[in-house]
Structures are given as structure tokens and as C-alpha cells.
Amino acid sequence: MTSTKTPVSVIGLGRLGAALAEAFLANGHPTTVWNRSPGKTEDLAAKGATVAGSLTKAIEASPLVLTVLAHHGAVRELLDPVVGSLSGRTLLNISSSTPEDIRKLATWAQGHGADYLDGAVMAVPQAIGSADAQVLYSGSTAAFDSYGEQLGVLGAARYVGEDPGVAELYSYALLSAGYGTLFGFLHGTAMLDSAGVRPTEFLALAVPWLNGMVAFLSEIARETETGDYSTGESSLDINLFALENIVAASRTAGVDPAFHLPTVDAVRKRIAAGNGDESASSVFEVMRTRG
Structure with a gap:
């Protein structure tokens, strides 16, 4: 046959x-x-x-x-x-x-x-x-x-x-999102390790927290696609305060804060341009800059 x-x-x-x-x-x-x-x-x-x-x-x-x-x-x-x-x-x-x-x-x-x-x-x-x-x-x-x-x-x-390169670009974008979650979890685990908290104890809180963040992605996608950052619930100013505290707490705990420093720089740049009251997702406009 x-x-x-x-x-x-x-x-x-x-x-x-x-x-x-x-x-x-x-x-x-x-x-x-x-x-x-x-x-x-x-x-x-x-x-x-x-x-x-x-x-x-x-x-x-x-x-x-x-x-x-x-x-x-x-x-x-x-x-x-x-x-x-x-x-x-x-x-x-x-x-x-x-x-x-x-x-x-x-x-x-x-x-x-x-x-x-x-x-x-x-x-x-x-x-x-x-x-x-x-x-x-x-x-x-x-x-x-x-x-x-x-x-x-x-x-x-x-x-x-039809663009031959776009499948690979999708794969790197997916990996970027995944690596952000993976290495962010490891950074948080290292911070808690300084206080004797076991990774599995952290996991019990991290999983539902991250599931909530995933559910929020639809709103992030809407804001970045429309360019309307005026209705977000969490402003850049508020998030910069949190990020700077994460960096400070990391250093106090003896943990390398390098994972978060590029994000801190991008947020500061957007705020310096007069956009501190915008949604945190407006940092996309800094990230998308093509030099």
C-alpha cells in the first residue's frame, strides 16, 4: 500500500x-x-x-x-x-x-x-x-x-x-516572559533564604500570586496595544518606590539586586520624561525604543 x-x-x-x-x-x-x-x-x-x-x-x-x-x-x-x-x-x-x-x-x-x-x-x-x-x-x-x-x-x-524570522522572535519573546518569572522567583527565593525561609514555603504564596499576575496580562496587552496608559491602577511612581525597596532589601540581605536594576532604570527614564502618573505598563515605551 x-x-x-x-x-x-x-x-x-x-x-x-x-x-x-x-x-x-x-x-x-x-x-x-x-x-x-x-x-x-x-x-x-x-x-x-x-x-x-x-x-x-x-x-x-x-x-x-x-x-x-x-x-x-x-x-x-x-x-x-x-x-x-x-x-x-x-x-x-x-x-x-x-x-x-x-x-x-x-x-x-x-x-x-x-x-x-x-x-x-x-x-x-x-x-x-x-x-x-x-x-x-x-x-x-x-x-x-x-x-x-x-x-x-x-x-x-x-x-x-510570512516573515521567516518571526517564529524565532515569538520563541524569544515567550522565553523572555518565562525567564522573567523563573529568575524573578529565584531572586525572591534568595531574599527569603536570608531569613531562613525554605523555597517550598515561598512557593505556597508565589504560585497564587503569579497566577494573579498572569490574569492581569490581558490588561497590560490592551494598554500597550492602544497606547492608553491613563486608566491603570498602579502608577510608575508607586512601582518605582517598590522596586527601589526591593533593591535595598536585596542588598541588606546580601543578595545581588542586578536582576531588577535594568527595570529600575527603565522606570526612572519614563518618569523623568514626565510620565510618573501613568500605568506601570507604559515602561513598554522605553523598552520598545529602537536605537
């Missing part, structure tokens, strides 16, 4: 690349794999993958070619000598880089006759193929229209726009 599943080629078999290839195999996709170190292909071959004898053969085996390498430069370096074989195919890059570098990679691929999609995986490798995995895609609309539904085997597939 002929498979109706799109054949795919996965180039680069680190933990993430191997997990992606396994998800395709588990869902019936004819899957070809290639890696500089042949030993990494053995487990996948045992699960039904075809091991390509060369990089060119790996590319030519499938209309959809995934590169799962360290960064965009590694993709260019690897594919440059065989770039002619990309013509007429879709290159799906899962390698992380800056959005601008990804745009350059897309232009390079398109200049050699390939459609280009970029994928930002918002999951650890062991979650690939599960309900917990999400992959953001940007680039060629036609390519996503062709393959988006089948890419759902990797995790929830969401197309975020």
Missing part, C-alpha cells in the same frame, strides 16, 4: 533531531535521516528510517527537508556544497539563530529555488509528539498550507506569519 504521508528528510540527529524523526516515523511518514556521525542513525534505522548514504541523497529523498543543527551558519556551511539539490523542495529549518540571520538564510534558500519555513520548537525533545509540544512556523505560506497539517505530528502547529 502506498503511503499518503509526506516523505521527510531529517538532517542533524542530536536529541531534538532524533525526536523529530521518531515522531515522523511513529506517524507513518517515510523518513530519511542523515548525520555527520553515522552512529547516531542506528536507533532510527532500527525503527524504520532510511539512512541516506550522502547528504545529497538525503535531500533528494523528500520534498520536505528538515535541518536541525546548532545555528543558521552550520546550515549554510553544510548545505552550500549541495545547494542545487534543494531546488523545488521545502527547507524547514529548526536551527536557532537571531531573527535577522534566519531571514538571510531564507533569502539564500529561496535564491536556490527552495521554499522556506522556519520552525521554533517550544518543547523539550522528550515532549515532541505529545499534547505538551508546540511548534511555531513562519515563512512560506504555500509551504505551510502544504505541510502544516502533517507537521502536527510533532506538536501543535501554529503559523505566525
